[in-house]
Amino acid sequence: MTNGSRFELFNLDLDPAFDLIKRSGAKVVGVQVPEGLKRMASDLARDIQEETCAEVIFSGDPCYGACDVDLDLCRAADLVIHVGHSEMLEGDPLHDKVVYVEARMRADVREAVEGAAELLKTSRVGVVTTVQHIHKLPEVLELLGGRGIEGIVRPGGRTRYPGQVLGCNYEAARNADVDEYLFVGTGQFHPLGVALATGKRVVAADPVTGNVSVIDAAPMLRRRYGAIARAGDAERIAVIVSKKPGQRRMELARRMMSLGEEQGKRMILVYLDRMEPDALVNLGVDAAVSTACPRIALDDQAKYPVPVLTPPEFEVLLGRRKGEYLFDEIEQMPI
Amino acid sequence: MTNGSRFELFNLDLDPAFDLIKRSGAKVVGVQVPEGLKRMASDLARDIQEETCAEVIFSGDPCYGACDVDLDLCRAADLVIHVGHSEMLEGDPLHDKVVYVEARMRADVREAVEGAAELLKTSRVGVVTTVQHIHKLPEVLELLGGRGIEGIVRPGGRTRYPGQVLGCNYEAARNADVDEYLFVGTGQFHPLGVALATGKRVVAADPVTGNVSVIDAAPMLRRRYGAIARAGDAERIAVIVSKKPGQRRMELARRMMSLGEEQGKRMILVYLDRMEPDALVNLGVDAAVSTACPRIALDDQAKYPVPVLTPPEFEVLLGRRKGEYLFDEIEQMPI
Known part of the structure; x- marks a missing residue:
């Protein structure tokens, strides 16, 4: 139940959050989830109440990332579960109240990475992804290695994991001394960001659709x-x-x-x-x-x-x- | 200049706010205005900077009333000027930072009140309005008196002025022991609120359009x-x-x-x-x-x-x- 098996695309490990609620004696628990996961609110509230007896208050405003922790909710609750993003706000006094529950995508990366490998031009590429796929990086490196490609994964600054990028931060990419990148993840904004932030060639592999593409930053630059x-x-x-x-x-x-x-x-x-x-x-x-x-x-x-x-x-x-x-x-x- | 002569419909008396900024030595002044007045933001910023040398930060989020003081702005500024509504939040710890600058409508009430008097059925009516027209109440009472109608003005609870109602509070109406009300102001929501909150007959007089009407609460109740x-x-x-x-x-x-x-x-x-x-x-x-x-x-x-x-x-x-x-x-x- 706590492993979120009802959420088709994602794994959520809520047990550490449940333990913390019990240990801390929190009576009011705030919960913040990104829009795409809001539908699980009602089930999640029931799980938390059944496990911990705490009252649950949901954040109803949109949530766009770990940059967007609901501070009003932090003020109203004893403890806030922030779902879907990795920890960021170490500097905030309300930060001690926030427990981050990352959402890990189940999507298999093999097909997309193998397709993307065909498009790579160099044998030493920087590998970056978003937190939803970060647990797949070892597999990505292995798949690349099997094709004679060395994947380089570097830590960033504002991000929690090596190889992790955010829409606003590509240090993990810039820290790799390479001429080409493989981005593993969904959407065009992040790989476009890698291309704009590094000025290098970027191949994007989408594990959800299986699509692969070479990023063309020129239209965005014209706009x-x-x-x-x-x-x-x-x-x-x-x-x-x-x-x-x-x-x-x-x-x-x-x-x-x-x-x-x-x-x-x-x-x-x-x-x-x-x-x-x-x-x-x-x-x-x-x-x-x-x-x-x-x-x-x-x-x-x-x-x-x-x-x-x-x-x-x-x-x-x-x-x-x-x-x-x-x-x-x-x-x-x-x- | 400080009298807001550039704002066709409203009088704003900013001088007390300017004095307070200078006396308090506020270096960062927040300003919050309702949507209808947001266009004056740029001129208002210039006026404040020229008068006081303080930095001005505008609240960019919509503002719906004195219930909606921008507390984030209060945290970022030394003092906040909240324009358009009358004081409400005495209980909030951030409230000490807020200076309320009411917006008073210039619109003449004579035509609307005289028209409304024709529709009134009793000679003793409760008179209520919103803060934008509160300064016109003596004139309204005089106009009614000239027609042999006694206007009853009572204090409310959550409102600052006798006779003042809010979209969420009609105590000033309920506190009057009458069978009929005259509402002076714009829009249908407030007079409808008077009708629903009191169950009595309400005549509305709009000083801006000159329109008068008898409020029919039945369609709203059906909805x-x-x-x-x-x-x-x-x-x-x-x-x-x-x-x-x-x-x-x-x-x-x-x-x-x-x-x-x-x-x-x-x-x-x-x-x-x-x-x-x-x-x-x-x-x-x-x-x-x-x-x-x-x-x-x-x-x-x-x-x-x-x-x-x-x-x-x-x-x-x-x-x-x-x-x-x-x-x-x-x-x-x-x-």
């Missing part, structure tokens, strides 16, 4: 330089700071405010939990610089009525940065 | 009993608790949880900042009980995929309440 160009004559510019504990880069935002003000822009510092199109419409700004999750500018631009730039893109706009495109990584805990 | 009926065979039910400081009724929510569990329902306690249709979809519940702003159930039901009931409506569903419809009022500070 980003397009957004920078469209922001060219913006007069009123909002600098967005996220309230989410792992995205709260107030000092960076203040630097962006100064850079804009020095060039005569009307700058507004805006602090928010969730970036929404309406927020920008109502503020009446011509452009925004987002110091929150880089995905807001890169992946969600189409949602917004005005150009939304990352901090390095804003520096390009102001002529303060030249050369290669710099991916906006969050390297240290911003708290 | 509400329809929602209760649709929730009849719900098995999984979420009880929603708002994170907003003036809506956070955790004890009431716990009572609703118990009532549902006693009748064999699968209950889930959900804590959230913003109620969204997706939240209910993802949780996979058949119905919800909202202990947050009553407007969520009453005004926004059409947005949600499942019936959303107020706590008294849930009691009707469970057979724990009979008789007249009870409007869900928030009477005490829930903090």
Whole structure:
């Protein structure tokens, strides 16, 4: 029961969390799960109540990562179970209340990795993945080795496991001295991030669909330089700071405010939990610089009525940065 | 300049806030404004910076009332200017940081009140309004008096001014011993609330449009009993608790949880900042009980995929309440 056998795609090991609830005597247990797992809320509440007799309070707001621990829930509960992401917020005073329960995907990597190996051009590749597949890395290295390819796995900075990348952090990739990467995981955003953050060739292997592809960063780069160009004559510019504990880069935002003000822009510092199109419409700004999750500018631009730039893109706009495109990584805990 | 002459519809007296910023030596000033006033953000930031040299941080999240003070902003700033609503959160430890700047509508009440007087049936009516028009009450009473009608203005509980009502509180109406009410203000939700909370006849006078109308609560009541009926065979039910400081009724929510569990329902306690249709979809519940702003159930039901009931409506569903419809009022500070 506690092994989450009802969750087809994922393994959740809840036993350590149950033990901790019992040992700590927590009476109110908060639970935070990403959107894709919210449907298990009701079953999970029953499991926790049956095992521990604690009251369960669910976080109903969307959860986008370990950067997005629900601090209000931490205040309301004695202990919070944060499902699906690996530990990140060591610096936060509320962090002691949070137990991370990683979600491990059952999906078999063999087919995708073997397909991807065909597309690799070098015999020494950096191997990166997200936390959902991190337990598959030994198997990935073995599969590559069987084809004479050496897989290089390096630790990152903000991540818990060697080889682990986040949408906002590719240190595990940058720390590998290679000319090519294999990304194992779902979606296009992370492998695109590896390509943009390293400037190297990236082959993506999706264990869920079995699809393999060579990442082409050119369309994204065209869109980003397009957004920078469209922001060219913006007069009123909002600098967005996220309230989410792992995205709260107030000092960076203040630097962006100064850079804009020095060039005569009307700058507004805006602090928010969730970036929404309406927020920008109502503020009446011509452009925004987002110091929150880089995905807001890169992946969600189409949602917004005005150009939304990352901090390095804003520096390009102001002529303060030249050369290669710099991916906006969050390297240290911003708290 | 500080008198907000650029804001066509409203008078804002910012001078006391400016004085307080200077006297307190606040270096970082947070500013929170309702959506309708967000466009003034940029001008307001400039005014504050020029007057006080403080750094200004705007709240970018929607703001629905004095119940919705941005506590994250309070933590990030030395002092917060909350625009548009009257003081409410005396109980909150962060409350000392908040300066309320009420927005007073310039709209002339004469035409609407004279029109409404024609529709009144009694010579002794309760007079209620929202904070935006509270300064017009003496004129309203005078206009009524000129027609031989005595206007009764009574203090409420959760509100600052006699005669003031909120979307969640009609004590100022209930405290008047009358058979009929005159509501002065915009929109249908507040006068409908007066009708539902008192069971009496309500005439509404809108100073902005000049429109007058007799409130008919019957269609809303039909919709509400329809929602209760649709929730009849719900098995999984979420009880929603708002994170907003003036809506956070955790004890009431716990009572609703118990009532549902006693009748064999699968209950889930959900804590959230913003109620969204997706939240209910993802949780996979058949119905919800909202202990947050009553407007969520009453005004926004059409947005949600499942019936959303107020706590008294849930009691009707469970057979724990009979008789007249009870409007869900928030009477005490829930903090």
